[in-house]
Amino acid sequence: MSAILLVAVPLLVAFLSILTKKFAPYLLILVGLFNLVMLFLLQDGTVIIGGFDQPLGINLFLNLYSRIALLLINGLIVIIALLNIREYGKFGSILLLAMAGLNGLVLTVDLFNFFVFLEISGIAAYLISASNKKPTNTFQYLALGAVGSSLFLFGLIILYAMFGTLNMSAMITAITANDNYTDVILPFTLMFIGLGVEAKLLPFNSWVKGVLGNSNTMSGPMIASVYAAALSFVLGRLIDKLFVFEGTLLTVVTVILTAGILLGDMMAFSSKKTREILLFSSVAQASIIALLFVNGILAWAVWLIVANALSKTVMFLVINKAVKDIGCDETKSLRGLFTNNIIVGIAFTLATLSVMGMPLLVGFIIKLRFLTSLAALGQIWLIAIILIASLIEGIYFVRLLVKLWFKEDNEISVKYNVSFKLVFVILALALLVFGTYTAPYKSITIDDSVTEVILSD
Amino acid sequence: MTLFDIISLVVGVLLLVIAFLAINAKKLINSVLFLSALSMLAVVSFVLLKAPDVAITEAVIGSGLVTALFIFTLLSVRKEETK
Amino acid sequence: MIQYAAIILFVFGLYGLFVNRNVIKMIVSLNIMEIGLNIFIISIGFNYEGIAPILTSTTANGLIYVDPLPQALVLTAIVIGVGTTALGLAIAKSIHKTYNTFELDETGDAE
Amino acid sequence: MKIKNLFGLLLSLVLGVFIILAMNNSEIFPAFGEANIAGRVSQDYFADANVAEVGSANIVTAIVIGYRGFDTLGEVTVLFISALGVAIIFGGKKQSRLDLQFKPNFMLRVGSRVLFGIILVTSFYIIFHGHLTPGGGFPGGAIIASAVLLLYLADDRFRSNVKGFKILEGVAGSLFVIIGLLGLVLATYFLQNFLPVGTVGDLLSAGIIPVIYVLIGLKVGSEISGIVDNFLTEEGSA
Numbered sequence: 001m002s003a004i005l006l007v008a009v010p011l012l013v014a015f016l017s018i019l020t021k022k023f024a025p026y027l028l029i030l031v032g033l034f035n036l037v038m039l040f041l042l043q044d045g046t047v048i049i050g051g052f053d054q055p056l057g058i059n060l061f062l063n064l065y066s067r068i069a070l071l072l073i074n075g076l077i078v079i080i081a082l083l084n085i086r087e088y089g090k091f092g093s094i095l096l097l098a099m100a101g102l103n104g105l106v107l108t109v110d111l112f113n114f115f116v117f118l119e120i121s122g123i124a125a126y127l128i129s130a131s132n133k134k135p136t137n138t139f140q141y142l143a144l145g146a147v148g149s150s151l152f153l154f155g156l157i158i159l160y161a162m163f164g165t166l167n168m169s170a171m172i173t174a175i176t177a178n179d180n181y182t183d184v185i186l187p188f189t190l191m192f193i194g195l196g197v198e199a200k201l202l203p204f205n206s207w208v209k210g211v212l213g214n215s216n217t218m219s220g221p222m223i224a225s226v227y228a229a230a231l232s233f234v235l236g237r238l239i240d241k242l243f244v245f246e247g248t249l250l251t252v253v254t255v256i257l258t259a260g261i262l263l264g265d266m267m268a269f270s271s272k273k274t275r276e277i278l279l280f281s282s283v284a285q286a287s288i289i290a291l292l293f294v295n296g297i298l299a300w301a302v303w304l305i306v307a308n309a310l311s312k313t314v315m316f317l318v319i320n321k322a323v324k325d326i327g328c329d330e331t332k333s334l335r336g337l338f339t340n341n342i343i344v345g346i347a348f349t350l351a352t353l354s355v356m357g358m359p360l361l362v363g364f365i366i367k368l369r370f371l372t373s374l375a376a377l378g379q380i381w382l383i384a385i386i387l388i389a390s391l392i393e394g395i396y397f398v399r400l401l402v403k404l405w406f407k408e409d410n411e412i413s414v415k416y417n418v419s420f421k422l423v424f425v426i427l428a429l430a431l432l433v434f435g436t437y438t439a440p441y442k443s444i445t446i447d448d449s450v451t452e453v454i455l456s457d
Numbered sequence: 458m459t460l461f462d463i464i465s466l467v468v469g470v471l472l473l474v475i476a477f478l479a480i481n482a483k484k485l486i487n488s489v490l491f492l493s494a495l496s497m498l499a500v501v502s503f504v505l506l507k508a509p510d511v512a513i514t515e516a517v518i519g520s521g522l523v524t525a526l527f528i529f530t531l532l533s534v535r536k537e538e539t540k
Numbered sequence: 541m542i543q544y545a546a547i548i549l550f551v552f553g554l555y556g557l558f559v560n561r562n563v564i565k566m567i568v569s570l571n572i573m574e575i576g577l578n579i580f581i582i583s584i585g586f587n588y589e590g591i592a593p594i595l596t597s598t599t600a601n602g603l604i605y606v607d608p609l610p611q612a613l614v615l616t617a618i619v620i621g622v623g624t625t626a627l628g629l630a631i632a633k634s635i636h637k638t639y640n641t642f643e644l645d646e647t648g649d650a651e
Numbered sequence: 652m653k654i655k656n657l658f659g660l661l662l663s664l665v666l667g668v669f670i671i672l673a674m675n676n677s678e679i680f681p682a683f684g685e686a687n688i689a690g691r692v693s694q695d696y697f698a699d700a701n702v703a704e705v706g707s708a709n710i711v712t713a714i715v716i717g718y719r720g721f722d723t724l725g726e727v728t729v730l731f732i733s734a735l736g737v738a739i740i741f742g743g744k745k746q747s748r749l750d751l752q753f754k755p756n757f758m759l760r761v762g763s764r765v766l767f768g769i770i771l772v773t774s775f776y777i778i779f780h781g782h783l784t785p786g787g788g789f790p791g792g793a794i795i796a797s798a799v800l801l802l803y804l805a806d807d808r809f810r811s812n813v814k815g816f817k818i819l820e821g822v823a824g825s826l827f828v829i830i831g832l833l834g835l836v837l838a839t840y841f842l843q844n845f846l847p848v849g850t851v852g853d854l855l856s857a858g859i860i861p862v863i864y865v866l867i868g869l870k871v872g873s874e875i876s877g878i879v880d881n882f883l884t885e886e887g888s889a
Binding site for chain 4: 002018183
């Protein structure tokens with residue numbers, strides 16, 4: 001009963017699922033539920049693989065940080081699979097492999113193993129985006145993803161050549177022992193750029209517009225919320241523990257991220273297509289999350305990832321279902337979408353308000369707390385930039401909501417079946433409940449030791 | 458300049474020249490053939506660097522199957538044009 | 541010298557990827573980048589007096605071996621490269637079937 | 652040579668030289684050829700206790716399967732996903748072979764059958780001696796795939812038994828994971844060696860390493876043959 005089952009069981013079922021094509025989606029949901037149950041039974045700790053401890057073999061490490069990430073990933077994959085059984089049954093084994101890849105990515109402590117799982121989840125993401133029937137965008141995503149993981153491997157090998165180990169915890173102790181910071185600037189930038197491609201940070205994410213711009217009810221939520229959340233968690237752990245940003249590198253990274261926030265929101269402000277508005281706002285959110293990790297504000301970055309993933313799932317599901325029925329993506333053609341499906345409209349509005357950070361919702365508490373933490377750190381400039389970005393965000397989201405609620409002349413008939421509505425209501429309620437009832441934020445303490453990669457016994 | 462240095466210098470220069478030709482080749486077939494020559498040179502450099510396991514794998518996979526896949530793609534495309 | 545050639549090969553692949561707009565040429569540049577990276581990975585473990593890491597007779601100790609760990613990593617990296625290339629070529633074929641060209645600029649919606 | 656290419660070339664050369672200089676003046680980055688494994692993890696791979704415990708003469712194979720078997724499991728999954736992806740992207744019912752306006756004569760068709768057998772024998776030799784001599788599952792499997800490729804090229808009506816390859820691929824992959832789980836159940840860790848190790852250097856040694864390498868060889872061989880089959884067939888009538 002060790003954490004390895006979270007990766008081994010989806011792999012085993014995926015290998016078997018190609019023999020029985022029909023049962024793949026049902027197997028996927030069974031394995032997802034099995035993982036969720038396992039997560040409540042597993043204790044924290046280091047899992048040794050292959051019988052050889054840390055320097056020779058590979059270890060997995062489960063603690064509160066990866067437990068929250070795994071709960072979010074497996075839960076969302078089960079929800080998305082449940083909603084897309086009939087239409088995308090063919091992608092059952094691919095979603096199983098994506099689940100195994102993402103679980104391994106979050107759990108592993110060995111850097112090369114991290115690269116292998118980055119590659120597995122990457123290739124699964126290329127195939128999920130292939131369901132959009134747009135081969136040029138999938139090809140661009142594949143080309144950029146391959147460049148990203150090769151850069152990551154290049155940085156990782158330079159670190160191995162310098163410090164002689166591949167294990168993250170041994171690498172951290174070796175880096176702190178060797179205090180000459182100029183050696184590690186090159187590998188850290190290469191690895192940061194490599195992960196920046198997958199985590200949608202601004203200068204490297206030209207693939208996002210194409211892939212998410214014409215996504216469907218399965219690839220949109222999968223890439224926009226599940227992959228984004230997993231990679232933000234993993235990038236956060238690396239930024240917080242491995243990449244010690246100082247001096248010029250810190251300013252360069254902060255400039256890149258703040259540019260990402262502002263440019264992302266401006267592009268969302270100026271775009272006419274609803275899905276582009278959503279994807280540019282998630283680009284801005286990804287840069288905000290990375291900025292919080294760089295400044296060491298762990299707890300609120302984790303809650304921001306969770307809240308963002310939940311609300312983006314609702315938003316992408318609603319818009320993709322509507323675009324599939326109507327066919328056109330322009331905001332003016334979706335006008336008056338919620339007039340005849342009120343419940344879906346309310347859920348979408350709650351999710352949007354939570355992303356904006358309106359009171360009574362999860363987003364408000366998180367935004368308030370991480371702004372105060374930034375103020376405590378004296379980062380006045382960052383607070384100004386984030387507030388400007390939220391102002392722009394508020395304008396384009398309110399403009400979108402007004403269009404979607406009040407119908408002009410055209411009559412839109414978009415029908416959401418019951419299972420969609422059920423999911424929307426549950427997620428919207430979660431955003432509302434955790435917005436007002438703030439006990440869990442205090443009870444679950446996420447402090448600096450949580451992203452620790454060795455169990456400091 | 459030991460024998461090893463001379464050979465590695467020749468292999469290094471050849472690697473760069475063929476890679477440049479592969480990127481700027483006019484026709485696709487030439488570019489693919491340069492790629493297969495490049496992976497054969499990679500096999501030579503793996504043997505030079507005393508990595509026999511990797512040399513065998515790169516020989517079979519790199520110059521064997523990857524080039525074959527490229528050429529099949531180009532052949533199936535040319536067949537559609539003539540149809 | 542081979543290590544410098546490998547690094548420049550890696551950068552050539554990056555250059556080729558951003559200069560070309562032809563799908564097959566981009567996959568060729570991706571392969572060039574991976575070949576350069578693999579040679580670089582092996583070159584950091586190389587030692588002039590070292591021999592291949594295979595224990596012939598267990599009695600002879602005191603021999604200097606080449607670092608075996610990068611070779612194990614490159615075995616995995618090569619097969620990952622094949623996987624990505626096969627997928628890229630399949631997508632290239634489907635691009636050609638829908639747009640009847642390999643040039644990304646002529647396929648309309650590609651920015 | 653357009654100016655853009657020349658400018659791009661110069662830019663990439665400058666970046667390459669910058670990376671080389673950045674690595675040269677950092678003193679803990681070992682210069683080319685002076686990689687001493689004393690300071691690195693791979694020092695312990697040669698320690699006699701570990702060699703005896705894993706039992707494989709080829710240290711690289713010991714690392715690929717024995718110490719870092721989880722990497723290899725991940726990497727076999729990568730190949731599995733690309734074979735699955737190629738099948739999904741091509742989709743459609745595949746009946747007829749791509750006719751390449753090349754009519755092989757009788758001698759070629761028969762000759763290739765003979766050569767097919769010989770290539771298969773060499774590939775099994777490489778797979779079985781994976782833990783003794785260079786080679787192993789990956790090159791062995793790729794050689795099986797190149798034998799199938801030879802039949803495809805030499806005979807334009809040949810269609811390999813795609814269904815059989817799919818089943819072989821699924822079974823070999825799941826057996827690999829099951830051996831890992833057996834390690835978890837019998838021994839104490841996933842992918843741990845629970846078979847006797849025997850003396851280093853003879854054929855039946857190194858516990859589960861030869862078994863896993865045979866499974867990897869079969870899986871890689873069937874997967875790449877599946878990819879070749881997808882590339883060489885098209886829809887079209889039977």
